Amino acid sequence: MHRLWINPSIGSSLLVIMLLVATPASAENMTQKVEQILALGADDAYGEYLAGECIACHSRTADASDSIPMIYGKPPETLTAMLLAFQMGARKNPTMQSVAEALNAAEIAALVFYLSKTEYVCGESTSSSAC
Amino acid sequence: MKNLTRREFTALLGLGTAALATPITLLGQAKPKVVVIGGGAGGATAARYLSQGAKGAIDVTLVESSTQYTTCFYSNLFLGDFRNFDSITHSYDKLAADHDITIVNGYAKEIDRSQQMVMLEDGTKLAYDALVVAPGIDIQYESVPGYSEAASQIAPHAWQGGSQTQILKEKLDALENGENIVMVAPPNPYRCPPGPYERASMMAHLIQSKGFTDSKVTILDVKPKFSKQGLFTEGWETHYGDIIEWISPEIHGGILSVDANSGTVETDLDTFEAAVLNIIPAQQAGAIAVSAGLSDDSGFCPVDGHSMRSSADEKIYVIGDASIAGAMPKSGFSANSQAKVAAMNVLGDLLDSRVFAAKYSNTCWSLIAADNGVKVGAQYEADDAGQIVSTSTFISQTGEDAALRKTTYEESVGWYASITADMFG
Numbered sequence A: 001m002h003r004l005w006i007n008p009s010i011g012s013s014l015l016v017i018m019l020l021v022a023t024p025a026s027a028e029n030m031t032q033k034v035e036q037i038l039a040l041g042a043d044d045a046y047g048e049y050l051a052g053e054c055i056a057c058h059s060r061t062a063d064a065s066d067s068i069p070m071i072y073g074k075p076p077e078t079l080t081a082m083l084l085a086f087q088m089g090a091r092k093n094p095t096m097q098s099v100a101e102a103l104n105a106a107e108i109a110a111l112v113f114y115l116s117k118t119e120y121v122c123g124e125s126t127s128s129s130a131c
Numbered sequence B: 001m002k003n004l005t006r007r008e009f010t011a012l013l014g015l016g017t018a019a020l021a022t023p024i025t026l027l028g029q030a031k032p033k034v035v036v037i038g039g040g041a042g043g044a045t046a047a048r049y050l051s052q053g054a055k056g057a058i059d060v061t062l063v064e065s066s067t068q069y070t071t072c073f074y075s076n077l078f079l080g081d082f083r084n085f086d087s088i089t090h091s092y093d094k095l096a097a098d099h100d101i102t103i104v105n106g107y108a109k110e111i112d113r114s115q116q117m118v119m120l121e122d123g124t125k126l127a128y129d130a131l132v133v134a135p136g137i138d139i140q141y142e143s144v145p146g147y148s149e150a151a152s153q154i155a156p157h158a159w160q161g162g163s164q165t166q167i168l169k170e171k172l173d174a175l176e177n178g179e180n181i182v183m184v185a186p187p188n189p190y191r192c193p194p195g196p197y198e199r200a201s202m203m204a205h206l207i208q209s210k211g212f213t214d215s216k217v218t219i220l221d222v223k224p225k226f227s228k229q230g231l232f233t234e235g236w237e238t239h240y241g242d243i244i245e246w247i248s249p250e251i252h253g254g255i256l257s258v259d260a261n262s263g264t265v266e267t268d269l270d271t272f273e274a275a276v277l278n279i280i281p282a283q284q285a286g287a288i289a290v291s292a293g294l295s296d297d298s299g300f301c302p303v304d305g306h307s308m309r310s311s312a313d314e315k316i317y318v319i320g321d322a323s324i325a326g327a328m329p330k331s332g333f334s335a336n337s338q339a340k341v342a343a344m345n346v347l348g349d350l351l352d353s354r355v356f357a358a359k360y361s362n363t364c365w366s367l368i369a370a371d372n373g374v375k376v377g378a379q380y381e382a383d384d385a386g387q388i389v390s391t392s393t394f395i396s397q398t399g400e401d402a403a404l405r406k407t408t409y410e411e412s413v414g415w416y417a418s419i420t421a422d423m424f425g
């Protein structure tokens, strides 16, 4: 827990991490993993290519569907923690677990920095919390 | 004259890497030309990603014989009254308006590979530096004895979108209690492995929602087993009792002949009679891919899984159902995924832009009954031999609760909106 407070860049993913993992020890472990991945840095051309997979399900229009959440414009640490949660099976959805399992650390880093910079549009009949 | 790639061009001039920042068009060279044949799931995506990635540095031309595209994906839901026809039909207007793509409404009749030229039926000639071939499938009518293109107007296959889907829908809507439906399911490989069984589910759903108690759906399969079999069998028993009967080739002994006019299918076992016949024959790559010599004995086109480049011609990429994509099933999702890898490689060839290791993905959802969706999917990459292999897979489980099945169905609704926006939006 303590670590999370002394590293402000990780602050925004604190909530996500605490919701996803059962114990403070695993939260700390997760925080470390997120930091390690983000330290690999951005590669936007690679991120854009990899995001071609995501957009088949995750539309950039926020009202397309509530069943598939908006993933654009979120902080990189939040996205990383979410992908790791699917990868570790802490969050269950067979599709997303399979998607996340096929990503290595460098790929996650490239993806999350690109996705966080990607804008989304709010549709007319949106009920999405992203708008 | 052969168009040079950017790498060759700068090398020729002895320019250093600084020159790479200058668009090739400023150096007096004509823009490279890319032609995409087929504006379906694969071709529309390829054209879009080519135009997006080239940012004006390439002329992208999309050749499509129809003025609009009705998806086969979700066409079963149209048959089951979960969707209307308009909602599965897409125009090319947005693709043309929002992207730098020349859309040519015409039929590609021939590819002259030595001249790097596509000939259209109306005589138009389109030169290319790279060609993406995405014509989907052709139906092998003669693979079912007695069946023909003419017979498909009476006994539709509905395995290509549009009018075939509408003919089948009209026949299903005209069904009366006591009348039966017979489907002949196709041999592997064919587009959308779970498709026939999702369709049978939607047919049974219609029978049930009309309150018919004496009508049945019989599937005469030419395969001893099929995709998501456990899930479908469980769902059919739960929702439809004995409305759907699946008969394996070991039982019926083979399809001897089909007579569309009298509505009969003769097998070793018996002669089946139906008011609605849905005959789904064997399939092969679209005619243009075959006539251009891109296919092998299987009727489909071998490619290098690292790029979707044709094994027969380095200037040509084959994507979607027409290709042999290793472990990937023939699906709209797969075609969309392959299109992005092909587009990246075409851009690499022509503009010397970065090319990353190929990664592909697919999920096929099927609707068994209202709010009862199941899915199967995988992630893929290419191995050292250039074969596409799966790296992780998943499938819905039997015995899942109703809430999960509803969520799975709702995911597919989100997916349909997203992927069609990615193709045509």
Ligand SMILES: Cc1cc2nc3c(=O)[nH]c(=O)nc-3n(C[C@H](O)[C@H](O)[C@H](O)COP(=O)(O)OP(=O)(O)OC[C@H]3O[C@@H](n4cnc5c(N)ncnc54)[C@H](O)[C@@H]3O)c2cc1C
Residues within 6 Å of the ligand: B037, B038, B039, B040, B041, B042, B043, B063, B064, B065, B066, B069, B071, B072, B073, B074, B075, B076, B106, B107, B108, B109, B134, B135, B136, B137, B158, B159, B160, B191, B192, B195, B196, B199, B286, B287, B288, B319, B320, B321, B322, B330, B331, B332, B333, B334, B335, B363, B364, B365
């Ligand atoms: C009943 C059914 C249900 C399905 N459900 C799903 C599903 O749930 N999910 C999924 O992912 N997939 C599904 N599919 C599969 C999906 O429809 C195909 O895999 C997908 O359309 C393949 O894309 P493609 O680009 O290769 O071919 P197509 O989408 O068929 O596109 C080919 C295009 O090329 C054009 N064309 C062909 N030849 C020429 C030529 N010579 N000149 C000009 N134009 C030409 C055609 O008019 C067509 O528009 C389903 C299929 C069926 C039949």
